[in-house]
Amino acid sequence: MSNANADAQSTLRNLSYRQGLAVGTVGVFVLVGLLGVIFPGSIANDLFRIITSRSTLSSALRLSVPIVFAALGGIFAEKSGVINIGLEGLLIISAFTGVLVTDLVGASSSVFFVPAVWVGFLAGILASTLFSLLFAIVCIEFRADQIIAGLAVWLIALGLAPFAANVKYGSPNSDNLGSAGTFDQWTIPVLSDIPVLGAVFDATPVVYLMLLAVPLTWFVLNHTSFGKWIQASGENPKALDTVGVNVNRVRYAGVLLSGVLSGVGGAALSLSLGQFIGNGQTMVNGKGFIAIVAFLFGNYNPIGAFGASFLFAGLEAVQLRLQQVPGYAIPDTLIQTVPYVTVIVVLALVGKTKIPKAAGEHYESGDD
């Protein structure tokens, strides 16, 4: 008996951080499922019904799009050694530019056979990339403190986007572009008929884009020389410099990629709704910060970051549905703290999140 116990303990200890998280998550689901089957009519039963519904899955996928893209961008920047806490600002800028340009082009018209929505989408990405270039120059060229510069990116975007909306639309919210200003649903025949999981094949193009971007990012980071440079630039820039790669150039690439990816996320968010809401915290509403939490939680692994984002978005989707079941109204404000509580628990108790060694530090090549 004690032998088996010791065995189990050593297996537990041997599980890696990631495996531990995965096992834990699956365990919780199985537990909820079992309780749901055993006690029909209980909260576990309702939870189980909600979690396994197709509607919840497609909702969670849609909600995770901006978070996942911003998290992937954050991974690139931070792995290369530049801490980008301005992801929220990049999301805001691209969300606004996406709607603005779509509106300027004319929501139902097209440019060179490219529908206006996609023109706006590209413009949103471009705006966010330019904004991240500014951030990169300030951080890398002028060696500003990365945290302060990142905060500035957020605050500038938070002021600039509603201000620009005010100039154009006379209010911090843009006009509504109607259904012409949003992405259409792409339904893949046959596959979309699969129960529950079919939701993955009946979604907007940005969801597919997200599902492509995650493995692609993972591949680039782990299996290309560019990915190795990015990692080396954050872990040991001296070594990278020694083999003759320009560290600053790699860091520029990392930050610009974070701009591109956040741009995709922000434009996807606003163009899925055809409107930019600039009041208060804007329609982005902290998604950029949740993205930071997500990639920390996922330990800088794109797959892990996707898992964490999906978990947070899934909680939101479940929460919206659980409210509709009479009896247990879980306050949404409580649910919204879950990501932050999770990251504190993970950082404090598990403590395995490995921050790149040289992140936040400037690198000065001995050459000049």
Add this chain to the structure above:
Amino acid sequence: MDRRTFIKGTGIVGITGLAGCTGGPQDGSGDGGDGGSEETTMSGGDESMNESTTESSGEGSASADINVGVVYALGGLGDKSFNDAAQTGVKQAEEELGITYNEAQPSSAEEFPQFQRQFAQGDEYDLVCCIGFAQQSALKNTAPNFPDQKFMLVDSTVEQDNVANYLFKEEQGSFQVGHLAGLLTSQEFAAGGGETSPDQKTIGFVGGVDAPLIRKFQAGYEAGAAHADEEVEVLTAYTGSFSDPQAGKEAALSMYDQGADIVYHAAGASGVGVFQAAQEKGGFAIGVDSDQSKAEPDYADIILASMVKRVDTAVFESIQNVANDEFEGGSTVTLGLEQEGVACVYGAEIGSDIPSGVKSEVDASAEAIIGGDISVPTSTQ
């Protein structure tokens, strides 16, 4: 190293500057536009220190001697419902009474007292309009400090001699649209971009922030639906924000997925997501505060009706009272169905397709509410 400290210093000063001046009251006098708003946002750090003394341009003051300051609710102008309705009232006063006005769109609750005080100090404004229940606690502190300043408050009450309060019986209007939704979900009905499934008697409600005021909408709606048919199931969800259309859309989508035919929203700018969900799923939606089938023409094919709340009337009346020297400080005016402060207004495009039998039943329940035969609850259990 010097350069680094310099940039760090500039960064900090710049951020403080930006944070310090996230918007002063906006100059909307004259044409009512606000193109010149928030110029202060772009100004440098040191200017922000004396930014609190916001200028109000004196232009147009020759033609009118009534000057009004408006502090809007969170959600801002362009929400196509609550705040826009308030602005309609101000603009009406501008046209008919020749007043001038300045407006402020706070972006967080902490800015309410700031804007109220800015308008109140300096004796420049004859009336400060505070729009929305969330301003009540701020006004409670501001009003006693400026005893000579006249205030008006919409959707809540502050018992001070210089505050005129305007309340609405939202539950009555919501009862009306709930009655309509309950009647329609039980029968076969198709119009514009939506249709009902008579076999499932389910309707939905999406609220913004979970507050007693929004609960009033929900309570009236549920009572109205039950009045139509006891078996009607009402799904309810709150998005937690008046400016999160994504959450509004997801909440409504989940309701349509569960078989809801009609979803009513009281969620400000988040409500646009509800309309979108209705269009995507071929269901119906009910708008709030102003006639949203006109304010959001893109969604006119699924907006059955709107629970119109005449915030514009309240704002206009209060300004008119000040202009006529009839300001009634300390009073509370409650506008219900009887005073036409709230009403169920049918959609501009598909409203005419609603069977006349249904409409006459809804009219009958309105009569019954005014006559006191039906009492509508103001809170949910």
